[in-house]
Amino acid sequence: MGIIVIGGHSRNVGKTSVVAGLIAALPAYDWTAFKITQFGHGVCSRNGKQCDCASRDRCWAMTEEHDKSGISDTSRFLVSGARQAFWVRTEQGRLHEAMFTIERKLNSAPNAIIESNSILQFVRPDLYITVLDPATEDFKASAERYLDRADGIVLHRSEQNPPRWFGISVALVAKRVFHISPPPYVSTSLVEFVANKLH
Numbered sequence: 001m002g003i004i005v006i007g008g009h010s011r012n013v014g015k016t017s018v019v020a021g022l023i024a025a026l027p028a029y030d031w032t033a034f035k036i037t038q039f040g041h042g043v044c045s046r047n048g049k050q051c052d053c054a055s056r057d058r059c060w061a062m063t064e065e066h067d068k069s070g071i072s073d074t075s076r077f078l079v080s081g082a083r084q085a086f087w088v089r090t091e092q093g094r095l096h097e098a099m100f101t102i103e104r105k106l107n108s109a110p111n112a113i114i115e116s117n118s119i120l121q122f123v124r125p126d127l128y129i130t131v132l133d134p135a136t137e138d139f140k141a142s143a144e145r146y147l148d149r150a151d152g153i154v155l156h157r158s159e160q161n162p163p164r165w166f167g168i169s170v171a172l173v174a175k176r177v178f179h180i181s182p183p184p185y186v187s188t189s190l191v192e193f194v195a196n197k198l199h
Helices: 015-025 073-080 095-107 141-149 188-198
Strands: 002-008 031-039 060-064 084-091 111-115 127-132 152-156 176-180
Touching (some): 015 031, 015 127, 015 188, 031 073, 073 084, 152 188
Parallel strands (some): 031 084, 127 152
């Protein structure tokens, strides 16, 4: 079994599009896909919506996606060809409480692709790729923490020079860089890179 983790430095930089693109480009791997979302106070663990149950409800939840409309991120994974897709929601700092269930799903999967940075606390993937957009200022602490573990970087081409990140230099991270001008988010060279790493 192979495990790929796709991370990114912020929301809306294309993590889901990279996951979906790799699933579609490599159908023979029979992917099980995961999206892991960490929520803060006031956000429900059942559906990710605003609520006041976080302090007295479960600290995590996992649901299997069955809808193939392509509306949600996990639905996009199914549309792209994943055999199964799961959405895991955990309270900030409590991902470890969901890991037994996640690991059971991973152990039964032919190959897995996971959208998350934080999963790297608990899983040593065969490949970790991070998505970076120089025009997006926010840089998650989890993305910065694991940047040096990335095997590859999917980097948006941008007029923003230097990047809007303070104290982060991709040039100092000696990794394979795949430049993109979305769409698309997945290049032939990225697909070949992933396939070669999993063989």
